[in-house]
Amino acid sequence: MPTNNLDPEDEVICLCSGTTQSDIARWFAQGLDMDAISRKTGAVSGCAGCEWDVSEMLRILAEQKAAADNV
Numbered sequence: 001m002p003t004n005n006l007d008p009e010d011e012v013i014c015l016c017s018g019t020t021q022s023d024i025a026r027w028f029a030q031g032l033d034m035d036a037i038s039r040k041t042g043a044v045s046g047c048a049g050c051e052w053d054v055s056e057m058l059r060i061l062a063e064q065k066a067a068a069d070n071v
């Protein structure tokens with residue numbers, strides 16, 4: 001999906017639902033897991049082509065949270 005938005009936080013990660021990376025990060029921060037985020041946003045519930053990207057983003061966010069919690 002072409003975009004003129006240069007903010008990577010607002011990059012669409014799920015083309016089917018229009019869910020952005022910031023949407024995923026916001027729901028992760030609220031404590032939602034992949035299934036709950038999928039139900040809230042519609043990500044991974046269409047063609048599922050974004051599943052790896054969403055999963056990888058959640059893995060990275062979880063690592064960052066664990067590192068921050070251990071400081």
Ligand code: FES
Nearest residue numbers: 014016046047050
């Ligand atoms: S790209 Fe996310 S469900 Fe299709």
